[in-house]
Amino acid sequence: MLITTSLAAAALATSLAGAASPASTLPPLLVSVTDMADMPVTLVPRVLDEANAVWSAAGVTFVWRRVSPQSATRMDLAPAATTPLRIVISTARGTSHDGNTPLGWITFDDDDPAQEIYISYPNAVAYLEGARGIVGRVGGMTIREREIYLSRAMGRALAHELGHYLLASKVHTRRGLMQATHSATDFFDPQRRAFGIAAEERQLIAARLHQDRIVVSR
Numbered sequence: 001m002l003i004t005t006s007l008a009a010a011a012l013a014t015s016l017a018g019a020a021s022p023a024s025t026l027p028p029l030l031v032s033v034t035d036m037a038d039m040p041v042t043l044v045p046r047v048l049d050e051a052n053a054v055w056s057a058a059g060v061t062f063v064w065r066r067v068s069p070q071s072a073t074r075m076d077l078a079p080a081a082t083t084p085l086r087i088v089i090s091t092a093r094g095t096s097h098d099g100n101t102p103l104g105w106i107t108f109d110d111d112d113p114a115q116e117i118y119i120s121y122p123n124a125v126a127y128l129e130g131a132r133g134i135v136g137r138v139g140g141m142t143i144r145e146r147e148i149y150l151s152r153a154m155g156r157a158l159a160h161e162l163g164h165y166l167l168a169s170k171v172h173t174r175r176g177l178m179q180a181t182h183s184a185t186d187f188f189d190p191q192r193r194a195f196g197i198a199a200e201e202r203q204l205i206a207a208r209l210h211q212d213r214i215v216v217s218r
Helices: 043-056 069-075 121-129 143-167 184-188 199-211
Strands: 002-006 029-035 062-066 085-090 102-109 112-120
Touching (some): 043 062, 112 121, 143 184, 143 199
Parallel strands (some): 029 062
């Protein structure tokens, strides 16, 4: 089953308030990151920083290990038990069950999330270019301004798909990070107000990080 982060323009969501103190004892999660798209070299670090910022309030941290496409191919041959969660930023367009173009997606085998999350660079570019009413004319932006907007959308889409993985759940919520759809305003808002993580979600994730051995130490 394919779980996606949709580009559908939904009504503005209300962020989850009253976040509890993050669990500082959670060990970091090792994640390999492979860039298979022709992108500015500074964009991927911005995307990862955005995903970090979304999850930091929940006390979840990541060790991002950049892996070349050649090394990623060798990892495909390794046993699943020895392969960490992998983020692939690619030119793939993906598909969505609701007819909308996805920014990111993860697949599930029955109730188990796959070890790969995909983020689509061309879909993010198209989404930004179609959000003129929110961000203004893209053609008039500096390179830095364009990267900031792209990293917000891609990083928040990545944070959402990481939520599916960390929760080991296909379920979407009515609001917050795990809401099924977010608007362009949500994706490009500097404040991340629509991407809160509920206390019960933090508790479930903490339990899984401790019990399911999906973490690593630095």
